[in-house]
Amino acid sequence: MIVPRDRMPLPRTFFDRPVLEVAPDLLGRILVRQTPDGPLSLRLTEVEAYDGPNDPGSHAYRGRTPRNDVMFGPPGHVYVYFTYGMWHCMNLVCGPEGTASAVLLRAGELVEGAELARKRRLSARNDKELAKGPARLATALDVDRALDGTDACAAGETPLRILTGTAVPAEQVRSGPRTGVSGDGGVHPWRYWIADDPTVSPYRAHVPRRRSS
DNA sequence: CAGTCGATTCACT
DNA sequence: GTGAATCGACTGA
Numbered sequence: 001m002i003v004p005r006d007r008m009p010l011p012r013t014f015f016d017r018p019v020l021e022v023a024p025d026l027l028g029r030i031l032v033r034q035t036p037d038g039p040l041s042l043r044l045t046e047v048e049a050y051d052g053p054n055d056p057g058s059h060a061y062r063g064r065t066p067r068n069d070v071m072f073g074p075p076g077h078v079y080v081y082f083t084y085g086m087w088h089c090m091n092l093v094c095g096p097e098g099t100a101s102a103v104l105l106r107a108g109e110l111v112e113g114a115e116l117a118r119k120r121r122l123s124a125r126n127d128k129e130l131a132k133g134p135a136r137l138a139t140a141l142d143v144d145r146a147l148d149g150t151d152a153c154a155a156g157e158t159p160l161r162i163l164t165g166t167a168v169p170a171e172q173v174r175s176g177p178r179t180g181v182s183g184d185g186g187v188h189p190w191r192y193w194i195a196d197d198p199t200v201s202p203y204r205a206h207v208p209r210r211r212s213s
Numbered sequence: 214c215a216g217t218c219g220a221t222t223c224a225c226t
Numbered sequence: 227g228t229g230a231a232t233c234g235a236c237t238g239a
Contacts, residue, residue, distance in 0.1 A: 048220070057220070067235065084221050085232025091220090104220055123223065135221050181220055209218060209229095 006030065008164045012153040015075035019094040019101035023049040024173045024192045026092070026103060030111070030165035033141040034157070040113030040141055042131055043165060046106040046193040046200045048178050050091070053100050056183035060100035069149075071100045076153035078160055080138070080145050087135035088144045092152060092162065106134045106179070106191070109199045117141070133201040168194055182206050 010029065015022055024047075031042045050058040059068045059081065070079040071093055079091040079102050091102035108131045110117050117130045117140040124130050131137040138144070143160070152162045175189045179201070186206060193200045 050220075059220075062236080065235075081220080082234070083219055085219090085234075087221055089220060106220085133221070139222095178220070182218090204221090206220090 006163065006165050009153060009155075010076075010162045010164055012074075012076040015092060015094050015153070016096060017094065019049045019051055019099075019103060020190065022092075022094045023047050023103045023190065024170075024175070025167060026105075027173060027192060027194050028166050028168040030163040031105070031108065031141070031152075032161045032163060033113075033143070034159050034161075035113075035116065035142055037116055038113060040116055041111045041163075042108035042137070042141060043111050044105060044108045045197045046108070046191070048104040048106055048192070049094075049190040050102050050104065051188075051190070052095070057178060057181040057186075057188075058100070058102075060102075061183075064100070068100070071102050072098055073149070075099075076151060076162075078143075078147055078150040078152055080143060080148040082145055083135075088138040089134040090138050090141075090143050090147075104134055105137055107132050107193070107199050107201045108137055109197070110140065128198045132199050176203065177205075179204055180206050182208070 026047050029044050033040045053060045060071050064072050074097045077093045091104050093102050095101045110130050121130050121140050131140045150160045152160050172195045174195050175192050177186045178191045
C-alpha cells in the first residue's frame with residue numbers, strides 16, 4: 001500500500017530542534033485524532049511557542065511539577081493542561097529532553113471528521129469556528145488530560161499523531177505577540193499563523209481577572 | 214490551608 | 227465591550 005507523501009508521520013527529529021524553529025514549521029501539518037467514532041484530521045493554522053524554564057509565560061517557568069512533567073520529557077509528545085475550570089489545551093513538546101519547550105496548538109482547519117467535531121462544538125456557528133482557539137481545538141478533537149504524554153510520533157495505532165501535511169512557505173507565515181499570556185510573555189512575537197487563513201483566532205491581550213465579591 | 218488566578222470561551226449589552 | 231463560569235495548581239503563611 002502506498003502512503004501519500006503528505007500522510008507520512010513527522011519524525012521525532014522534527015521536534016528535536018529549537019522551539020522557535022519548530023513552531024512556524026508546524027503550520028500546514030496534519031494532526032490526526034483517532035476516536036471510537038472515527039478519525040479527525042486537523043490542518044494546523046496557528047501555533048504559539050513557549051521557550052522553556054526561562055520563559056515567564058511558560059508553564060515550565062517555575063520548574064517541574066506533576067502537571068507540566070511531560071514538557072520536560074522527550075520531544076514529539078503531547079502536553080495537555082486543564083484551565084479556567086473547564087477547558088483543555090494541547091501542546092507538542094520540542095527540543096532535546098529536559099528543554100521543557102513546547103508549541104501550543106491554537107487553531108486549525110478540519111480536513112476530515114468535521115461532522116464528528118460539530119457534535120462536540122455545538123456553539124460553533126460554522127466550520128471555521130470548530131477549532132478557532134486552543135480550547136476549541138482540544139474540544140473539537142476530544143483531547144483531555146487522559147492524552148497527556150501521548151507520543152505523537154509513535155508507530156502503529158495511537159490516539160494522536162502528527163503527519164507531514166504540506167509545509168507553509170515562509171512568505172505566508174505571519175508572527176506576532178502571544179495571546180492571553182501574562183508576565184512579560186507578550187513582548188515576544190512567538191505566535192505564528194498562516195496569512196489570511198479564516199480559521200486563525202482573533203488576538204486578545206492578556207487581562208488579569210478582577211476579583212469577585 | 215485559604216487565597217488567587219489562569220496559554221479561554223460564551224452569552225449578553 | 228463586559229462579566230460569568232468553574233476547578234485545580236500553585237503560593238505563601
